[in-house]
Amino acid sequence: MSFTASSSTLPVLALSHPLILLPTGRIALPVSKAVGEALLSLVRESDEQPLVAAVPQTAPEASLYQWGTAARIIRLIRPATGNVKHHYLLSLNGITRVRVPDSGPDLPVINSGIVYRQVEYPSSDGTPTSESVVKFKASALKLLEQLARDTTQQAKRDSYNKVAAMVEEVSPTRAAWMADVMVSSISGEYADKLEFLSAVDADDRLRRATSFFIKQSSISEVSKRITQSIDESLSKQQKEFFLRQQLAAIQRELINLQRSSPSGNSMSDDSHSGPPSELDDDGQAEVEEMAEVKAKIEAMAKDTEERKMAVREWKRLKRIPQGSVEHGVIRNYIEWLVSIPWPNSVATRPSNSLEVLRDRHFLKNAREQLDADHFGLEKIKRRLIEYLAVVRLKALQADHETRQLEEANKNELALVPRVSHPEASTVAPVPVPHKAARKNVKGPILLFVGPPGTGKTSLGQSIAQALDRPFQRISLGGVRDEAEIRGHRRTYVASGPGLIVQALRKAGRADPVILLDEMDKVGQSNFHGDPAAALLEVLDPEQNHAFNDHYINVPIDLSQVLFICTSNTLETISAPLLDRCEIVQLSGYTYTEKMHIARKFLLPKQLQANGLASEHLTLTDPALLHVATHYTREAGVRSLERAIGAIARFKAVEWAEHLDSEAGVGKEYKDVVEEDELERILGVPRWDAEEREREERRGVVYGLVVTGMGEGGTLPVETIAVPGTGKLKLTGSLGEVIKESGELALSWVKTNAYSLCITNSRSQDPLLVPNSIDIHLHLPSGAVKKDGPSAGVAMTCALVSLLTGACVSTNIAMTGEITLRGRVGAVGGIKEKVLGAHRANITKVILPWANRKDVDHDVPLEVRSVMEFAFVRTVEEALEAAFGAGALGWRPKSTLLESRL
Numbered sequence: 001m002s003f004t005a006s007s008s009t010l011p012v013l014a015l016s017h018p019l020i021l022l023p024t025g026r027i028a029l030p031v032s033k034a035v036g037e038a039l040l041s042l043v044r045e046s047d048e049q050p051l052v053a054a055v056p057q058t059a060p061e062a063s064l065y066q067w068g069t070a071a072r073i074i075r076l077i078r079p080a081t082g083n084v085k086h087h088y089l090l091s092l093n094g095i096t097r098v099r100v101p102d103s104g105p106d107l108p109v110i111n112s113g114i115v116y117r118q119v120e121y122p123s124s125d126g127t128p129t130s131e132s133v134v135k136f137k138a139s140a141l142k143l144l145e146q147l148a149r150d151t152t153q154q155a156k157r158d159s160y161n162k163v164a165a166m167v168e169e170v171s172p173t174r175a176a177w178m179a180d181v182m183v184s185s186i187s188g189e190y191a192d193k194l195e196f197l198s199a200v201d202a203d204d205r206l207r208r209a210t211s212f213f214i215k216q217s218s219i220s221e222v223s224k225r226i227t228q229s230i231d232e233s234l235s236k237q238q239k240e241f242f243l244r245q246q247l248a249a250i251q252r253e254l255i256n257l258q259r260s261s262p263s264g265n266s267m268s269d270d271s272h273s274g275p276p277s278e279l280d281d282d283g284q285a286e287v288e289e290m291a292e293v294k295a296k297i298e299a300m301a302k303d304t305e306e307r308k309m310a311v312r313e314w315k316r317l318k319r320i321p322q323g324s325v326e327h328g329v330i331r332n333y334i335e336w337l338v339s340i341p342w343p344n345s346v347a348t349r350p351s352n353s354l355e356v357l358r359d360r361h362f363l364k365n366a367r368e369q370l371d372a373d374h375f376g377l378e379k380i381k382r383r384l385i386e387y388l389a390v391v392r393l394k395a396l397q398a399d400h401e402t403r404q405l406e407e408a409n410k411n412e413l414a415l416v417p418r419v420s421h422p423e424a425s426t427v428a429p430v431p432v433p434h435k436a437a438r439k440n441v442k443g444p445i446l447l448f449v450g451p452p453g454t455g456k457t458s459l460g461q462s463i464a465q466a467l468d469r470p471f472q473r474i475s476l477g478g479v480r481d482e483a484e485i486r487g488h489r490r491t492y493v494a495s496g497p498g499l500i501v502q503a504l505r506k507a508g509r510a511d512p513v514i515l516l517d518e519m520d521k522v523g524q525s526n527f528h529g530d531p532a533a534a535l536l537e538v539l540d541p542e543q544n545h546a547f548n549d550h551y552i553n554v555p556i557d558l559s560q561v562l563f564i565c566t567s568n569t570l571e572t573i574s575a576p577l578l579d580r581c582e583i584v585q586l587s588g589y590t591y592t593e594k595m596h597i598a599r600k601f602l603l604p605k606q607l608q609a610n611g612l613a614s615e616h617l618t619l620t621d622p623a624l625l626h627v628a629t630h631y632t633r634e635a636g637v638r639s640l641e642r643a644i645g646a647i648a649r650f651k652a653v654e655w656a657e658h659l660d661s662e663a664g665v666g667k668e669y670k671d672v673v674e675e676d677e678l679e680r681i682l683g684v685p686r687w688d689a690e691e692r693e694r695e696e697r698r699g700v701v702y703g704l705v706v707t708g709m710g711e712g713g714t715l716p717v718e719t720i721a722v723p724g725t726g727k728l729k730l731t732g733s734l735g736e737v738i739k740e741s742g743e744l745a746l747s748w749v750k751t752n753a754y755s756l757c758i759t760n761s762r763s764q765d766p767l768l769v770p771n772s773i774d775i776h777l778h779l780p781s782g783a784v785k786k787d788g789p790s791a792g793v794a795m796t797c798a799l800v801s802l803l804t805g806a807c808v809s810t811n812i813a814m815t816g817e818i819t820l821r822g823r824v825g826a827v828g829g830i831k832e833k834v835l836g837a838h839r840a841n842i843t844k845v846i847l848p849w850a851n852r853k854d855v856d857h858d859v860p861l862e863v864r865s866v867m868e869f870a871f872v873r874t875v876e877e878a879l880e881a882a883f884g885a886g887a888l889g890w891r892p893k894s895t896l897l898e899s900r901l
């Protein structure tokens with residue numbers, strides 16, 4: 001060590017224990033007012049930043065150390081004026097080591113002021129040996145690397161890396177300075193730093209720095225290990241806690257088990273030996289349910305998507321704590337997944353369906369079933385038998401092909417040498433479901449169209465019975481959301497599968513008959529998706545072997561499901577959907593058919609439903625007909641069934657009263673219900689009032705309509721003349737086409753007004769001469785929308801009646817489209833319209849000539865025989881049929897010809 005190259009007098013500043021300032025380091029410390037003011041005057045007096053000797057106090061009560069650091073005052077902050085208690089804040093920057101020779105006990109450990117002392121500056125640091133430089137660098141780099149690794153702050157890590165780069169490049173002459181920089185900026189023990197302060201010689205300083213770094217890095221290593229071991233011991237505690245919980249649960253189970261088994265040796269005391277309550281055995285039920293779910297997963301066919309998914313979710317379920325929301329969600333999903341009747345699963349594979357189809361009497365039995373459930377409907381039953389025959393043939397063919405393939409597979413297996421594994425002989429070979437088994441085994445998709453209550457749903461039920469398959473009905477009325485059919489994705493709260501999967505689960509077999517009811521009432525495409533598009537996927541044989549329910553998220557094979565659809569009308573069904581279906585039209589029943597249905601099916605059904613035997617209620621024929629004609633007016637038989645039900649209930653009350661009073665007064669019971677009693681039972685007839693209203697009036701004729709429900713009926717076309725300017729006003733919620741029909745009718749009447757003797761010359765407008773009028777044409781039931789061209793004939797007749805004054809009989813109703821030239825064109829729904837007219841007691845109908853064949857084919861003979869039909873080609877013929885021959889004053893033809901020339 002070489003000393004005293006120079007010395008000077010410096011104000012000595014005591015750094016109270018454990019503060020220390022090393023060369024190159026910085027420190028900020030509060031100083032008392034006296035010291036602060038002394039330093040302030042020093043700062044004011046000197047031109048540059050003044051130097052002080054910052055000397056550490058080795059222990060709290062000890063005197064000052066003999067080594068210190070000459071430091072520049074870089075900042076001195078005065079406290080707020082007037083506040084004597086507050087200290088000055090002083091910042092120092094360490095420059096170089098100094099020795100304070102007389103820092104003995106007499107040097108006051110100040111705070112009352114500063115003392116000037118002689119300080120010595122060491123002459124030179126010397127050059128360190130290369131060995132100590134290498135060691136210094138290695139230890140410094142190791143420490144820096146460790147610090148960078150352990151810190152979580154990126155900024156700190158960057159600065160450690162930067163210092164490491166400096167250390168690597170530092171020259172031997174600057175190594176001692178680098179040691180100062182590092183030791184002053186890394187936190188370490190006070191004693192080490194104190195010793196380091198006294199190391200003047202460069203070599204010595206590097207050695208001390210090296211041991212300082214080594215010590216620090218081992219400390220950081222150890223502290224890391226300690227943190228790790230604390231973490232480990234914590235997780236061990238948690239593990240232990242978890243295991244203890246499980247143990248407690250197992251013990252609870254065991255106690256429950258012993259309590260519930262009557263023969264088990266009782267571990268519990270007598271106070272618990274009462275009957276087990278369903279409130280106590282939650283845990284037990286839970287375990288049983290889980291075991292059941294597990295067994296179901298195991299029963300699923302191997303190597304199938306559904307099984308893989310179930311296994312994956314089961315494993316997830318096991319990892320998630322019970323009682324958590326996630327646990328509930330997964331469990332719910334697995335329960336759904338295992339309860340779907342997957343076609344390849346052993347548990348749900350349809351076993352007897354083929355047996356039924358193989359039966360040689362299958363078709364005969366099916367016919368009997370249909371006859372037993374439904375009256376009449378000959379054509380439809382014939383179509384259904386054809387359909388069932390196709391289903392049978394296809395299923396048998398697919399079965400045959402599957403057997404052949406299995407046979408071929410077996411032969412192939414026989415060629416493979418047997419594995420001599422001890423278990424191999426006990427494991428039965430699992431038949432691998434082959435693609436041929438998935439062949440489309442059904443006929444076309446049937447769509448029953450017809451008015452309500454005509455037996456569409458019950459026909460579907462009969463088909464299911466004939467095939468001995470479960471029947472499920474899905475009501476599509478009001479389904480607006482695609483998710484109702486396809487399900488919601490599992491990410492939705494309270495999500496679940498769609499209607500198809502729900503029906504499959506309820507059916508419990510992969511080949512049920514599913515009736516898609518009210519297909520026409522499916523909502524249109526909207527922002528919730530397109531339900532019709534989802535239905536398309538369900539019904540399309542090309543796609544439905546891999547139906548995708550959003551919730552289940554595993555393709556479901558629907559190819560074995562028999563879908564049957566029903567609808568009231570075809571108008572609102574989208575064309576692609578219609579394209580997938582084969583339409584079977586059901587029209588309304590005639591009164592005779594209704595009487596038969598009522599006698600054979602509805603009455604026995606209602607008697608049974610109301611607890612009566614057949615001898616307790618006899619409805620006479622006139623009474624039944626009166627119910628059908630005066631209390632109901634519908635194409636189907638639903639209201640009729642309801643009315644019969646009401647009669648049965650009425651009689652049930654009477655019968656019960658009779659039984660009760662037998663012992664006493666003895667009230668007489670009459671089982672026969674006559675026509676005159678009906679008013680007492682069912683109230684005033686519903687359809688009488690309208691009958692009376694139907695009187696002959698100028699400008700009013702009856703048209704024939706088919707409602708949105710597919711029911712036929714009559715609708716008056718009313719016209720009146722009001723003072724005006726020759727305009728036509730059309731009201732009654734009319735669509736564009738029907739409005740055009742009205743205008744067409746008026747144009748025809750105007751053109752032919754002269755021929756009909758309405759006007760006296762061809763040039764006169766019948767609405768302006770003799771009086772200037774407007775015509776108001778109205779179709780009642782204003783709230784019901786009406787459209788279509790078939791009211792043309794009725795409108796023309798109404799206008800002619802209005803302008804000529806001739807009336808059309810109220811027993812006549814008509815339908816037909818007209819052209820501008822006066823031709824009458826064919827219209828649809830003839831059977832419904834004629835039956836509707838028959839129900840409304842119309843005796844003559846005027847129909848387009850082109851619809852003759854429809855009457856011949858579709859209208860039952862009993863209706864045809866009691867009604868008069870006028871088939872017309874032109875409007876003239878229609879007018880003649882409506883008003884009667886010669887009722888209208890046509891001008892003679894010759895005059896017509898002349899005037900035309």
Ligand SMILES: Nc1ncnc2c1ncn2[C@@H]1O[C@H](COP(=O)(O)OP(=O)(O)OP(=O)(O)O)[C@@H](O)[C@H]1O
Nearest residue numbers: 373374375451452453454455456457458597601637
């Ligand atoms: N031909 C028939 N023979 C015997 N019973 C019939 C016949 N037609 C209908 N029914 C009976 O009428 C009732 C109503 O029939 P169903 O429910 O099948 O009507 P629907 O056509 O499906 O009506 P909706 O269009 O309103 O669904 C049922 O009890 C059914 O058994």
